[in-house]
Amino acid sequence: MKHPICVNSDCKICESSLCCTKINNFGVKRSGIEILKNVNLHIHCGDLTAVIGPNGAGKSTLLKAILGEISHTGELQFLDANNGTTKPSMGYVPQKLDLDSTSPTSVLDLFAAAHTNLPIWFTYPKKIRERVRESLALTHGEHLINKRLGELSGGELQRVLLALALDPVPHLLLLDEPVSGIDQKGLELFYQTVSTLRKNYDLSIILVSHDLNLVAEYANRVAFVNNRTIECCGTPQEVFTNEKVIQTFGLDWSNRFQRVEKDWVANALLV
Numbered sequence: 001m002k003h004p005i006c007v008n009s010d011c012k013i014c015e016s017s018l019c020c021t022k023i024n025n026f027g028v029k030r031s032g033i034e035i036l037k038n039v040n041l042h043i044h045c046g047d048l049t050a051v052i053g054p055n056g057a058g059k060s061t062l063l064k065a066i067l068g069e070i071s072h073t074g075e076l077q078f079l080d081a082n083n084g085t086t087k088p089s090m091g092y093v094p095q096k097l098d099l100d101s102t103s104p105t106s107v108l109d110l111f112a113a114a115h116t117n118l119p120i121w122f123t124y125p126k127k128i129r130e131r132v133r134e135s136l137a138l139t140h141g142e143h144l145i146n147k148r149l150g151e152l153s154g155g156e157l158q159r160v161l162l163a164l165a166l167d168p169v170p171h172l173l174l175l176d177e178p179v180s181g182i183d184q185k186g187l188e189l190f191y192q193t194v195s196t197l198r199k200n201y202d203l204s205i206i207l208v209s210h211d212l213n214l215v216a217e218y219a220n221r222v223a224f225v226n227n228r229t230i231e232c233c234g235t236p237q238e239v240f241t242n243e244k245v246i247q248t249f250g251l252d253w254s255n256r257f258q259r260v261e262k263d264w265v266a267n268a269l270l271v
């Protein structure tokens with residue numbers, strides 16, 4: 001049965017998918033300047049949708065608008081497995097977080113602040129500590145529980161924030177890939193973790209990414225943001241062979257796909 005909010009008459013996925021999120025005609029203005037217009041995106045549960053585009057295109061703005069952190073026009077609809085439309089619960093990992101490196105706040109304090117009303121000077125109940133450890137284990141970060149936030153590396157902080165975004169598991173997970181502070185190995189570990197979570201929880205994920213290699217390897221949908229809107233959206237193959245995408249990133253970025261076992265990418269870019 002086709003989901004009632006799916007307006008795409010050709011959508012085969014809706015027939016088998018359990019839930020679905022629609023971003024309908026989003027527009028964003030900031031300081032009177034139009035940042036995004038006519039943005040439409042359709043996401044099924046289990047989809048990892050990578051949002052790519054040049055610097056300043058509006059990728060982070062789109063995530064913040066979906067979150068409701070900044071105002072926008074248009075609407076966000078979510079259809080759950082019981083065919084009810086609700087406001088989706090969301091987890092979010094920002095691109096950067098300005099932390100006071102001297103602050104005594106620990107990873108455990110951060111989680112406890114999100115899950116309890118206990119003052120910070122109380123000893124946390126054992127069950128809280130266990131819940132935090134379990135959450136951190138999802139992102140291979142259980143050893144970080146007692147570390148101060150200010151002493152975490154970029155990759156460690158990202159793992160902690162991802163674990164926090166998953167507790168409880170949301171309908172929609174929004175990830176803004178950090179542009180600095182994480183090495184390639186850390187980035188790959190992050191993508192592998194996200195990919196495992198996606199499969200285990202059938203999560204809908206929107207991931208802003210600057211690494212086209214990793215996008216080609218892990219995403220099943222790609223949205224290209226350019227000229228204040230989503231200029232093309234589809235499978236990685238459809239998007240990476242789109243003329244506008246090639247124009248933006250240049251032919252030389254085809255080299256980045258060396259590790260990807262998909263000949264179509266290289267072939268499409270070499271013609």
Ligand SMILES: Nc1ncnc2c1ncn2[C@@H]1O[C@H](COP(=O)(O)OP(=O)(O)OP(=O)(O)O)[C@@H](O)[C@H]1O
Nearest residue numbers: 030031033035053054055056057058059060061062
């Ligand atoms: N608070 C703001 N007021 C006005 N303009 C803003 C504000 N925040 C962002 N912008 C502008 O909105 C545009 C989109 O910014 P955004 O951070 O969403 O881009 P992005 O695609 O995520 O960029 P990057 O790839 O560099 O992270 C930019 O031109 C930016 O200057």
